[in-house]
Amino acid sequence: MRKILVVGAGQSGLQLALGLQSRGYEVTLMSNRTADEVRSGRVMSTQCMFHTALQHERDLGLNFWEDQAPRIEGLGVSVAAPDGARAVDWLGRLDGFAQSVDQRVKMAGWMEVFTQRGGQLVVHGAAVSDLDYFARTYDLVLVSAGKGELVSLFERDAARSPYREPQRALAVSYVHGLGPRPEHPDTEAVRCNLVPGVGELFVMPTLTVGGRADILFWEGLPGGPLDVFRGVTDPSEHLALTLELMERYTPWEYARATKVELTDAGSTLAGRYAPTVRNPVGRLPGGGLVLGVADVVVANDPITGQGSNSASKCAASYLDSITAHGDAPFDEAWMRAAFDRYWDTARHVTKWTNAMLGVPPEHVLNLIGAAGQLPPVADRFANGFNDPGDFEDFFYEPDKAAAYLASVAPAN
Template sequence: MPNIGIIGAGIAGLQLGLLLRRHDVPVTVYTDKTAAQLANGRLLNSVAHHAPTLKRERELGIDFWPVAEYGYSCHHHYVGGPEPMSWRGDFDEWSSAIDYRLYLPKLTETFEERGGRLEIRTLQAEDIEPIADRHDLLVVAAGRGAFAALFPRRPELSPYDGPQRILSVGLYHGITYSEPKGVTISVSPGHGELLEIPMYGRDGFTTALLFENVPGGDLEILGRQSYEADPKAYERLVLDKLAKHHPRTFERVDPARFALTGPLDILQGALTPTVRQDYAKLPNGKFALAIGDVHTVVDPVVGQGANSASHSAWVTGQAILADYGFDELFCQDVAARRADVVLGAANWTNLMIGPPPEHLLRLFGAMYADKAIADEFTNNFDYPDRQWRILATAERTGEFLARRAKA
């Protein structure tokens, strides 16, 4: 029976650990924060889990927030400009969004209850090889600092040298959910996107507003201005920008009730989308395998990061259970098996945060005109490999639309 070490206790590390514990594989997860620190800390993200991720959670026995009760059924789209467009795409299977300050502590607790070992410590670069010596395979699922440096950037899959969006995400009271309940994806051309997400958190059901702001645009200030310096001024700023750029959300806001749910319920920043090498050979001859954020950092604009990480964890776990030869061939096999989904998610996301190509705008127009196309696009949030095969080139998008026109 192999002994596996996992650095990082996000969705990738914990789902991998839980899958391996399901088969009695000894696993140690290394992380720098306790479950209590996460639970009582700042908002981590506003991620949605799509149907394949939720299915994996059911198989692992960690579906603590059943999608029928906590989920949503559709995407509402709005594209502003001189001739605004609105349409809806429905999921065949629902998605959900749970505050990770609930989600990760619960998974950590479950991992330990099922016999997993958790070590709370801050790791440095010099700790990696001694930890690898303790295990047959080291899986790195933490995307910061010394760990990222293990895995060189892949420039052919990393087209951006800096952030393409300045981000601000917060949880807010005072917004009535859309009908039917779903995520609203609003585009203000030249200024950025808004994802309005029905989320379940520490205060029950609330609304996450994820502003994806173009650097230099009118909305960039949402990611720059400090909430803490003047909370009321920041909330007024959000209302003003909603009214100007994202009217479909603003029309459901009660200004008298609108407020951040708490001082820790906002996160601002920026990230550079990056794909890194799948694995690294360590000086001791063993291999470290990258999964999750250390392998692919994606902008959250189409909600793929957590789902990509979950897929990568599942593929890795199945490979570990099938093949105890943790050599370079093993790492290459994992890389090949996850590439379509993980790289599809990265490529699709990178397309969406660049200047919109004509074929993407053509697809938007087709979704506005034909709900069946809108539904297919929405369902492909579950399958980023399929989405990328439609969007990768103008020829592919044209062929897709031609086939649908004949259907």
């Protein structure tokens, strides 16, 4: 039986560990926290997973919260006008529902299942020196811990990483008491509110440790009016700032947030990071090799909501690559091939996300505006969150955008 070590117990690491376990591999999982510490800790992300990523979980029988989490059936976009009104407002319908499960709930639950099924869980914050030893005792070491010392093993890929600095300041609050959007009170939806020159507010329904909730998520341009959360440690102050900014920049969202309360003491998060693609193979001081997983090697800004989706897709891709390799050695050539297979999907996410971080060109503004009058355009935008590769056919080039709009415009 082949022995595999997975370092990091997030979406990708746990999904991969559980998948390998189900295929008969001897899997050790390293986490820097216990399941109880994860469950009672601070929120870690703003995950919203779309159909393909959710299906990877279903394929492994890991969709334990599907009947409890809100079923997100749409994705809407609003664009603020200079006078505080909405210049654009529409809702696109998803072909397959999306869901958000607080990672504290999911990761704690998956860790417990992993050990119940006989997996070895080591609670220890791994260092490079640890991996030097483990690389000699395991057939394959996978690093899915996207922060800390281990990331330094993977060199930045300058050709695929246009940004060296964070492009957004991030601030998250999980809340109870948010009212429905009056435009679609019976439809659960992710709402993307774009404030030109300022940033973005995302609102999404979720399942958290205390049941159903909503996530309020600001992405602010660094140095701009939303970049005010650095150093704010009091959760109540964090929420007050969030609401103050909503009242100023997205009053239509603030109108349904006047009675919200934080879900728990760990329900806020703030930070920033530079979007980066890295070399997938890490070389240890002793000469051993490790393979980077998901956001260790492809870290995108969360503006397009792809973090958990990409993690799930990476885990599924690596699982297939590992099982197809049989008993052959997991050498550098195989590691690079496994990453290249995943990159064929991930490259679309990186291209789209980096495009959304910039000032949208005129043809993209035309597309977003047209979606308000043409439901097929709104629906296609919404479903692009599940399959970002589709944006290649209508989003990036003015000629393709114009041809697409002409194809869906009503006949005179």
